[in-house]
Amino acid sequence: SLLPTIVEDSLNDLPIAKRMRWGARKEEFVRPTQWLVMLFGDQVVDCTILAQSAGRHSRGHRFHHPQDVRISSPAGYLSDLRAAHVLADFNERRQIISKRVDELATQQEGTAIVPPSLLDEVAGLVEWPVPLVCSFEERFLEVPQEALITTMQDNQKYFCLLDAEGKLLPRFITVANIESKDPAQIVTGNEKVVRPRLTDAEFFFKQDKKQKLETFNDRLKNVVFQAQLGSVFDKAERVSKLAAYIAPRIGGDAQRAARAGLLSKCDLSSEMVGEFPEMQGIAGYYYAKADGEPEDVALALNEQYMPRGAGAELPTTLTGAAVAIADKLDTLVGIFGIGMLPTGSKDPYALRRAALGILRILIEKKLDLNLVETVKFAVTQFGAKIKPAGLAEQVLDFIFDRLRARYEDEGVDVAVYLSVRALQPASALDFDQRVQAVQAFRKLPQAAALAAVNKRVSNLLSKAEGSIAQTVEPKYFDNANEFSLYSAIQQADHAVQPMAAERQYSESLARLAMLREPVDAFFEAVMVNAEDANVRANRYALLSRLRGLFLGVADISLLG
Structure with missing residues (x-):
């Protein structure tokens, strides 16, 4: 019941x-x-x-x-x-389709594009799957293959075929729901159905190519990006200037980055993207190539949207990286500048994804960009459209806060993230290098004790009266362990300075780990808060130098 x-x-x-x-x-x-x-x-x-x-x-x-x-x-x-020609098991249908599609693709000397979502959809559309090879006219291959693939996959549910070089073959695989006595009739029917779709793509491509890509910018002057922030063309101009600022700072060319930024949104007003929104950036690449733009400029028009999701492909060119960072940063600064901050449930401008995209590009491509200065420059591009007070700091906090979740996903303890965050590094790459170093440091046998010592020293220094001297005076030492620690600190300082200059943070912390023994001996034998004011102040100066060595990498006290 x-x-x-x-x-x-x-x-x-x-x-x-x-x-x-x-x-x-x-x-x-x-x-x-x-x-x-x-x-x-x-x-x-x-x-x-x-x-x-x-x-x-x-x-x-x-x-x-x-x-x-x-x-x-x-x-x-x-x-x-x-027995009644119905395969009721979804996974069985899926497996049969996948296997047969691969077999047919091999027979055609190609490789099938089989997105998991499309495979699932097709498996749900048929109950007795019979994959068949069809073809289309080779003239359509003059159209960007991404447009052909998009229409065949999205509209017709076909599996497209690529050759060994990744070029689209003039053939595709459809999955019939019947074991026909005359499969050629099914093939002919599908070829007839797909032709108008491909003809449309061909028409849009040819229409767009009748004018230079840059002329499409005129239409964007009447397309609103955001009511308070202006048109899409306004955004393209800001992205152009910001990309030109970023490019030389990551090893790229400012002039080409500026050009790519100016062209970055042009294809949004093209016929092709109007019909196939998925072609934004891709269409721009083909049109820029046809106009004779430099290869990296053309590539940047597509790479500006990278990464398109978690784990997705990153820009391959420095020009593309500069434009991608500029585009995302412009959106972040602009939307934050008008007070439209994302909430727990709403993020209409995908600001979290934009921040993560910036971080991925900088860290994984090993681009050492000063985000503090870059964000400040981005703020200046908006003029009176935004409220600049405290905006740069707000945007920077939002970006670097995204790293916390990233590291947690990688199994990095939040204390490691916080120990680096306390220093507020300006570069995402530098931030990551410090995190990796602290992560390695925690595995050392001396790590726990040194973290505890740093915490103790931090507490002592925070309670010190007046300012702490910058120099240590050996003449005020009255204990051999003070001399030992001072000597060890001097040697460590001399050793880690060149390491710090090269950002060899792991090596630096490994060398500082050797301080554990003299540090332990110091605290066992020495009373920091001595009665003599000079001795006490000198001991504070000594501990301040000790803490300063570790702060060259991270606030190790937060690991305790």
């Missing part, structure tokens, strides 16, 4: 975006229901769900076996339907 309620509740809880009604009934589902099989053991469960009374009869394939199929038992469900 519980089963009908459980099943009905489960069906109602399915994440169906749009439900429908049919006939004069009030029931709603993704599609009209035709029959219902519900068995418990070999018994039919007496119930009515979604306007259907339960029974034990299903139906076979519409053409191969249009009769009812009696389901003998739950255990026989799959075999009973298979």
